Amino acid sequence: MSLQGKDLLTLQEINQEDMELVLSTARSLKEILSRPIKKVPTLRGKVICTLFYEPSTRTRTSFELAAKYMSADTVSISASTSSVQKGETLADTARNLAVMGIDLVIMRHSVSGSCHFLARVLDIPVVNAGDGMHEHPTQGLLDIFTILDYKPKIKGLKVAILGDIAHSRVARSNIFGLTKMGAQVSVAGPSTLLPPEIEALGVKAFCHPEEALEDADVVYVLRLQLERQSNSLFPSKREYQDFFGLDRQMLACAKEDAIIMHPGPMNRGVEITTDIADSPRSVILDQVTNGVAIRMAVLYLILGGRE
Amino acid sequence: MSHDLLIRGGRVIDPVSRTDEKLDLLILDGKIARIAADIEHQEPIEVIDADGKLVMPGLIDMHTHLREPGYEYKEDIQSGTRAAAMGGFTAVACMPNTDPPCDNDSVVSNILEIAKKHGCVKVYPIGAATKGRAGKQLSEMGEMKRAGAVAFSDDGSPVATAEVLRCAMEYLKSFDAVLIDHPEDSSLSENGQVNYGLMSTVLGLKGIPREAEEIVVARDILVSSLTKGKLHLAHISTKGSVNLVRQAKSTGLNITCEVTPHHLVLTEEAVWKTGYDTNTKVNPPLRTKEDVESLRAALADGTIDAIATDHAPHHADDKWVEFDYAAFGISGLETAVPLVVDRLVLSGIIDWMKVAETMSTNPAKILGVPGGTLQEGSIADVTIIDPECERSVDPRGFMSKGQNTPFTGWRLTGAPYATIVNGRTVMLDGRLM
Numbered sequence: 001m002s003l004q005g006k007d008l009l010t011l012q013e014i015n016q017e018d019m020e021l022v023l024s025t026a027r028s029l030k031e032i033l034s035r036p037i038k039k040v041p042t043l044r045g046k047v048i049c050t051l052f053y054e055p056s057t058r059t060r061t062s063f064e065l066a067a068k069y070m071s072a073d074t075v076s077i078s079a080s081t082s083s084v085q086k087g088e089t090l091a092d093t094a095r096n097l098a099v100m101g102i103d104l105v106i107m108r109h110s111v112s113g114s115c116h117f118l119a120r121v122l123d124i125p126v127v128n129a130g131d132g133m134h135e136h137p138t139q140g141l142l143d144i145f146t147i148l149d150y151k152p153k154i155k156g157l158k159v160a161i162l163g164d165i166a167h168s169r170v171a172r173s174n175i176f177g178l179t180k181m182g183a184q185v186s187v188a189g190p191s192t193l194l195p196p197e198i199e200a201l202g203v204k205a206f207c208h209p210e211e212a213l214e215d216a217d218v219v220y221v222l223r224l225q226l227e228r229q230s231n232s233l234f235p236s237k238r239e240y241q242d243f244f245g246l247d248r249q250m251l252a253c254a255k256e257d258a259i260i261m262h263p264g265p266m267n268r269g270v271e272i273t274t275d276i277a278d279s280p281r282s283v284i285l286d287q288v289t290n291g292v293a294i295r296m297a298v299l300y301l302i303l304g305g306r307e
Numbered sequence: 308m309s310h311d312l313l314i315r316g317g318r319v320i321d322p323v324s325r326t327d328e329k330l331d332l333l334i335l336d337g338k339i340a341r342i343a344a345d346i347e348h349q350e351p352i353e354v355i356d357a358d359g360k361l362v363m364p365g366l367i368d369m370h371t372h373l374r375e376p377g378y379e380y381k382e383d384i385q386s387g388t389r390a391a392a393m394g395g396f397t398a399v400a401c402m403p404n405t406d407p408p409c410d411n412d413s414v415v416s417n418i419l420e421i422a423k424k425h426g427c428v429k430v431y432p433i434g435a436a437t438k439g440r441a442g443k444q445l446s447e448m449g450e451m452k453r454a455g456a457v458a459f460s461d462d463g464s465p466v467a468t469a470e471v472l473r474c475a476m477e478y479l480k481s482f483d484a485v486l487i488d489h490p491e492d493s494s495l496s497e498n499g500q501v502n503y504g505l506m507s508t509v510l511g512l513k514g515i516p517r518e519a520e521e522i523v524v525a526r527d528i529l530v531s532s533l534t535k536g537k538l539h540l541a542h543i544s545t546k547g548s549v550n551l552v553r554q555a556k557s558t559g560l561n562i563t564c565e566v567t568p569h570h571l572v573l574t575e576e577a578v579w580k581t582g583y584d585t586n587t588k589v590n591p592p593l594r595t596k597e598d599v600e601s602l603r604a605a606l607a608d609g610t611i612d613a614i615a616t617d618h619a620p621h622h623a624d625d626k627w628v629e630f631d632y633a634a635f636g637i638s639g640l641e642t643a644v645p646l647v648v649d650r651l652v653l654s655g656i657i658d659w660m661k662v663a664e665t666m667s668t669n670p671a672k673i674l675g676v677p678g679g680t681l682q683e684g685s686i687a688d689v690t691i692i693d694p695e696c697e698r699s700v701d702p703r704g705f706m707s708k709g710q711n712t713p714f715t716g717w718r719l720t721g722a723p724y725a726t727i728v729n730g731r732t733v734m735l736d737g738r739l740m
Contacts, residue, residue, distance in 0.1 A: 113583030134511030
């Protein structure tokens with residue numbers, strides 16, 4: 001099994017061996033983050049480009065630091081400050097970057113499937129850093145990695161994913177990744193935010209969060225993606241918080257040792273209350289740390305590393 | 308030039324006279340002079356050996372986008388009619404969503420003039436039902452009809468409201484023309500990319516529910532019942548639409564409908580399997596297996612009257628982009644016959660008589676244009692199909708400027724062998740004459 005030279009576009013299409021390879025590689029690379037001098041020469045001479053058509057704090061920084069800790073050079077392009085503003089197409093932008101000698105492109109884009117398109121345009125590996133409402137595979141991997149910090153194994157674990165499932169690429173990558181590794185996944189939210197036939201992906205769907213939370217080992221709260229919602233899918237943030245936001249009372253339905261996760265950025269007081277987000281059971285900042293390790297592993301494995 | 312021609316030894320299929328026999332067909336002066344076995348003809352004359360091939364009334368594509376005027380970079384009348392000839396079509400009816408839209412008689416005349424000069428097959432303009440296709444005010448349909456328009460439609464969009472549709476259908480009674488509606492409720496389909504269902508969930512693309520189509524199909528059927536006018540529903544794609552049409556027909560309403568080859572052979576899974584290939588992006592979207600099966604059954608039992616390509620050629624620039632930004636549509640003229648033969652005839656879903664009926668006879672009848680039959684005295688528009696020719700679809704060889712097809716690389720058995728317009732051979736054995 002190897003990811004060498006390959007794209008990482010989805011967790012739907014990756015096999016379990018490759019997923020476990022990333023997780024175990026990340027486990028050994030994570031140690032670098034706690035060294036006084038955070039630099040290994042592994043990817044020296046490699047050039048990695050982050051191409052972001054959407055805003056990002058965590059994902060972009062995390063990929064860039066992952067590359068830098070392994071001595072790769074990085075360039076970052078934002079749609080908002082590049083020739084994309086002059087109307088340059090994605091295909092042209094990407095090909096221009098490629099001929100400057102880049103070894104790997106990490107892209108985030110608001111349109112689902114854009115990374116598949118980019119992979120067709122380019123010969124170099126493409127890593128999906130979130131495409132529209134489709135997938136965010138490194139997020140899925142870092143979430144699984146984080147769960148494994150607290151739970152012995154994924155198989156048999158009950159994971160409840162709450163909130164805006166319909167618009168969430170994080171939900172899709174987690175559903176594909178977690179079910180592949182044997183978790184029992186439930187999703188819940190107002191029915192307007194549950195996508196059609198979601199149960200065909202091997203999850204249980206509920207329109208009352210309490211039902212999904214029953215006996216859950218992991219409570220995963222999604223961000224309400226207000227920017228992707230054109231219509232009135234729920235009446236107000238206030239009512240959303242009231243019926244679907246995670247608060248102490250709702251959390252009581254889950255197991256006592258259930259961990260709380262969120263991919264960030266949080267809408268505090270909407271999908272999650274501040275006291276829960278900042279409680280000892282919250283592993284939200286662990287997710288961020290682990291994101292760097294996972295991305296180091298992904299870059300390392302794709303750009304020629306062997307186990 | 309005298310258009311004399313002898314087509315020898317083909318299996319002649321004519322739905323009007325229910326002929327299905329190995330016969331010769333003699334064409335003199337652009338008309339069918341004789342249909343009989345072993346015709347002896349003394350004069351030196353062009354002969355096409357059609358042994359082992361199907362000889363059919365010329366195929367008529369009642370739903371084509373020729374893009375001229377306005378979008379000549381996607382297609383023009385010359386390239387579009389060449390594509391038609393290559394695809395075995397002797398005539399195409401072109402939709403009015405051009406720029407300017409075909410909403411007055413001068414645009415109709417202009418299209419016909421260009422077609423006369425550069426066209427390779429017959430062109431029947433379809434006029435816009437409302438001015439600017441804006442759905443507010445009726446266009447001058449009488450004048451357009453007089454100039455040569457054969458039907459009326461706001462295709463690309465539905466006729467906006469039930470009241471405007473009602474008026475258009477009532478008004479058209481004076482001109483005996485059919486109203487072709489594109490069934491889509493845009494409030495449900497807005498920003499949609501693929502069928503609403505499992506695939507929209509997996510792909511994270513906004514879904515277009517089948518009900519977006521069915522609501523308008525139902526509306527149109529009810530308005531047709533109110534007006535008793537002539538209504539044709541374009542490119543229906545769902546089981547629900549089929550059921551609504553079947554039910555409406557059983558009550559005797561004057562309704563017809565069409566289906567495209569791609570909705571008969573592809574499902575929504577094509578978008579996923581091809582990794583978001585924008586050539587699978589089409590409106591209405593590719594649906595589910597259940598829908599495809601229902602459409603096939605409806606074609607076989609006569610609920611669906613016609614196969615129409617909805618030929619929607621696009622420039623690569625309009626497709627080589629992110630999925631949401633790509634244009635809807637498939638370049639269909641040059642793959643229609645191979646798909647129909649390979650996927651529907653050879654697999655026993657429909658027979659050759661049904662092919663002639665749905666691709667020639669019924670379109671001619673619905674549009675009220677000549678052709679659709681092979682009988683002595685009728686116009687010599689003829690399509691010859693080779694049922695054994697096996698080819699791979701290669702859009703680089705298309706005559707259409709639009710190479711946007713999801714069928715690239717498909718090996719299909721069955722191909723148009725000759726296209727004969729008014730007795731003149733415009734395509735023979737894959738070559739334009």
